[in-house]
Amino acid sequence: MPPQTPLPPPAQPVVIDTPFLAVAEGRSADPFAVLGPHRLDAARLVIRTVQPAATQVEVRMSGSLLPMARRLEPGLFELVTPLPASADLPDYRLRVTFSATHVVEIDDPYRYGQVFSSFDLHLFGEGTLNRAFERFGAHRVRIGTTSGVHFAVWAPNAQRVSVVGDVNGWDGRVHPMRQLLPSGVWELFLPDLADGEKYKFEIRTHAGHLLKKSDPYGFFFEVPPQTAAVVRDIGGYTWTDGDWMACRADRRDWLDEPMAVYEVHLGSWARVPEEGNRSLTYRELAHRLPHYVRDLGFTHIELLPVMEHPFSGSWGYQVLGFFAPTSRFGPPEDFKYFVDACHRAGLGVILDWVPGHFPKDEHGLARFDGTALYEHADPRQGEHQDWGTLIFNYGRNEVRNFLLSNALFWLEEYHIDGLRVDAVASMLYLDYSRRDGEWVPNRHGGRENLEAIDFLQQLNVLTHGEHPGTLTAAEESTAWPGVSRPVHLGGLGFTYKWNMGWMHDMLQYAHEDPVHRRWHHNLVTFSMLYAFTENFVLPLSHDEVVHGKGALLDKMPGDAWQRYATLRTFYGYMWAHPGKKLLFMGGEFGQWREWNHDNSLDWHLLDDPPHEGMRKFVQALNWHYRAEPALHECDFTPDGFRWIDCNDNENSVVSFVRYAKDPREAVVLVFNFTPVPRVEYRIGVPAPGFYGELLNSDAAAFGGSNVGNGGGVASCPVPAHGFNQSIALTVPPLGCLLLKKRD
Numbered sequence: 095m096p097p098q099t100p101l102p103p104p105a106q107p108v109v110i111d112t113p114f115l116a117v118a119e120g121r122s123a124d125p126f127a128v129l130g131p132h133r134l135d136a137a138r139l140v141i142r143t144v145q146p147a148a149t150q151v152e153v154r155m156s157g158s159l160l161p162m163a164r165r166l167e168p169g170l171f172e173l174v175t176p177l178p179a180s181a182d183l184p185d186y187r188l189r190v191t192f193s194a195t196h197v198v199e200i201d202d203p204y205r206y207g208q209v210f211s212s213f214d215l216h217l218f219g220e221g222t223l224n225r226a227f228e229r230f231g232a233h234r235v236r237i238g239t240t241s242g243v244h245f246a247v248w249a250p251n252a253q254r255v256s257v258v259g260d261v262n263g264w265d266g267r268v269h270p271m272r273q274l275l276p277s278g279v280w281e282l283f284l285p286d287l288a289d290g291e292k293y294k295f296e297i298r299t300h301a302g303h304l305l306k307k308s309d310p311y312g313f314f315f316e317v318p319p320q321t322a323a324v325v326r327d328i329g330g331y332t333w334t335d336g337d338w339m340a341c342r343a344d345r346r347d348w349l350d351e352p353m354a355v356y357e358v359h360l361g362s363w364a365r366v367p368e369e370g371n372r373s374l375t376y377r378e379l380a381h382r383l384p385h386y387v388r389d390l391g392f393t394h395i396e397l398l399p400v401m402e403h404p405f406s407g408s409w410g411y412q413v414l415g416f417f418a419p420t421s422r423f424g425p426p427e428d429f430k431y432f433v434d435a436c437h438r439a440g441l442g443v444i445l446d447w448v449p450g451h452f453p454k455d456e457h458g459l460a461r462f463d464g465t466a467l468y469e470h471a472d473p474r475q476g477e478h479q480d481w482g483t484l485i486f487n488y489g490r491n492e493v494r495n496f497l498l499s500n501a502l503f504w505l506e507e508y509h510i511d512g513l514r515v516d517a518v519a520s521m522l523y524l525d526y527s528r529r530d531g532e533w534v535p536n537r538h539g540g541r542e543n544l545e546a547i548d549f550l551q552q553l554n555v556l557t558h559g560e561h562p563g564t565l566t567a568a569e570e571s572t573a574w575p576g577v578s579r580p581v582h583l584g585g586l587g588f589t590y591k592w593n594m595g596w597m598h599d600m601l602q603y604a605h606e607d608p609v610h611r612r613w614h615h616n617l618v619t620f621s622m623l624y625a626f627t628e629n630f631v632l633p634l635s636h637d638e639v640v641h642g643k644g645a646l647l648d649k650m651p652g653d654a655w656q657r658y659a660t661l662r663t664f665y666g667y668m669w670a671h672p673g674k675k676l677l678f679m680g681g682e683f684g685q686w687r688e689w690n691h692d693n694s695l696d697w698h699l700l701d702d703p704p705h706e707g708m709r710k711f712v713q714a715l716n717w718h719y720r721a722e723p724a725l726h727e728c729d730f731t732p733d734g735f736r737w738i739d740c741n742d743n744e745n746s747v748v749s750f751v752r753y754a755k756d757p758r759e760a761v762v763l764v765f766n767f768t769p770v771p772r773v774e775y776r777i778g779v780p781a782p783g784f785y786g787e788l789l790n791s792d793a794a795a796f797g798g799s800n801v802g803n804g805g806g807v808a809s810c811p812v813p814a815h816g817f818n819q820s821i822a823l824t825v826p827p828l829g830c831l832l833l834k835k836r837d
Contacts (some may be wrong), residue, residue: 120267130204139177201285221491226499231311242285249463250278259293266296299464328364335437341565365694380435389717442511451483471606489545512565554587593630614744659828666830707797723754772825778817792826801826
């Protein structure tokens with residue numbers, strides 16, 4: 095054991111050497127070469143620490159306190175003590191005095207070796223560290239008998255990186271990190287650090303500027319608008335959705351199953367006006383939202399991005415913490431509780447995911463180490479002019495690792511069932527929303543973003559391969575071919591693609607006065623020319639009810655009765671049309687006011703019979719959609735659909751048959767987009783028999799006028815529309831009918 099009396103310092107003080115000055119001033123890229131324990135020679139040990147705010151530092155070793163000498167301002171302390179060549183490095187603690195009433199004893203982080211393995215660094219460099227979230231960020235680990243937090247961050251062009259937070263007074267000179275060359279990764283193990291510590295990374299650029307950056311891999315953050323990450327072990331939650339997860343793993347896809355998605359912005363679904371109009375917490379939502387959505391008959395909840403975002407007005411689409419559910423509504427464990435509750439209610443959970451861009455916030459990913467690291471340096475490649483955001487550099491291995499591991503993270507850590515990928519069109523085209531001269535062609539001279547294409551294909555191969563039964567959906571608004579076709583066949587590999595064309599056509603058609611709809615009949619029928627080129631989702635999303643566009647009900651023409659009736663028939667056509675369904679919250683009861691993220695939905699409208707009738711109609715649509723195989727089994731094959739009559743533009747009526755895998759389960763659907771009842775309206779039907787009226791949007795229970803067919807009609811051998819049998823119907827005004835042959 096070393097003696098308990100410190101030796102005098104060496105004859106030539108080390109403080110005049112440049113490496114020591116660089117460490118003291120927070121400029122060193124190699125603090126471990128100076129700080130911590132080091133042998134001076136065969137008989138002596140030196141221990142150094144930087145504590146700029148300390149008045150005194152002592153070393154507790156073998157039961158004694160040995161004073162350290164202040165060797166260099168600001169705050170480089172040093173102790174030289176004997177240590178025989180045969181002795182191991184001793185265990186010790188640092189006793190740091192800041193004032194008479196503030197004295198702490200700490201373990202020295204600079205006596206611990208490298209934690210990040212060379213193999214993981216190699217995988218990260220080649221872009222195959224698919225669970226980078228297990229290595230980067232802040233993780234509780236144990237080294238020997240010591241528990242602490244391991245920090246790691248990627249900043250290859252930094253001069254120095256430090257962990258800063260409450261633990262060190264936000265002073266970047268105290269805890270500089272170890273640089274792991276040539277990877278550009280920096281790491282530091284802080285012993286005995288507790289959960290709840292706020293932190294950032296202080297980065298000194300090569301130009302000498304100091305940046306305080308939020309952790310890109312942070313698991314939890316302060317409540318916005320604050321932006322520090324918070325140390326938190328998120329692995330302690332006990333899940334109760336084992337049956338759901340087992341069924342998910344056995345399910346290879348959702349293509350032939352019913353899928354009706356209820357899209358939700360958690361902060362404005364419902365609020366608590368008695369408590370300052372606050373949003374519901376994750377746990378409060380868990381006790382209300384899944385039951386409401388299940389009662390409506392939806393199969394999935396899709397959440398606008400829950401990833402941490404300081405600016406509420408971005409609705410989550412300008413992300414700061416890609417690995418953290420926002421702390422606005424509670425801690426990470428409570429978000430897991432919410433997902434768990436959805437699964438127990440039989441609902442899948444889909445997240446909006448934003449790998450297409452990120453904000454320019456100085457505390458975020460933008461110029462993270464003083465250089466264009468996550469983005470392109472050239473604004474013609476790296477900046478979205480329309481949104482004021484930056485574009486990820488998909489050609490960089492480490493950036494792809496960040497995004498791919500983020501996708502897996504939500505599927506694994508939070509049991510998320512699918513990702514809806516935002517703004518895919520902006521990723522695919524280099525000239526997206528750019529004029530000539532404002533974009534850089536690819537290596538072949540084309541406009542396609544080859545690196546983004548490769549990234550999206552990797553994303554879908556990885557998520558579908560690692561987690562069978564999960565899904566991905568692309569918000570892609572162009573005619574890019576093969577978005578939902580397998581990668582091995584040249585497609586992008588998504589499970590689904592949003593059908594933006596159908597949505598725009600039908601909203602335009604519904605907005606027309608009924609007397610003019612005969613001239614726009616093609617808007618109703620055109621989608622069937624391409625309906626089976628992709629696996630489509632028919633979306634009526636949040637984007638259609640904001641920014642002055644008005645609510646869905648408000649888009650409909652005519653008096654109040656006609657608006658309700660038109661919207662019910664619009665929904666009926668949507669649920670009958672091939673493709674899966676998505677409806678934004680509030681649409682189910684016909685909210686008049688367009689969506690405002692700062693306010694609750696207008697739940698009081700359900701006291702008004704027309705709005706309650708709209709809710710009941712959506713509920714009935716979902717019930718029949720799930721009960722009738724013809725409405726969901728053959729969504730993506732032409733043999734699941736046949737027009738009866740798509741040419742009656744004079745009456746603005748369309749009719750068609752939907753077939754199940756068993757053709758005996760076929761259903762007949764008729765839509766009248768005018769306020770004129772069609773009496774004795776004859777259409778062909780696929781087989782003789784009695785056709786029961788399963789659903790009539792004009793039923794009084796839904797707020798209609800009760801025009802219908804008294805429960806159904808029998809066919810007769812009068813040929814029509816290519817069929818040998820036909821039926822003569824009363825088609826209600828601005829109404830739709832769902833009929834099925836009964837034995």
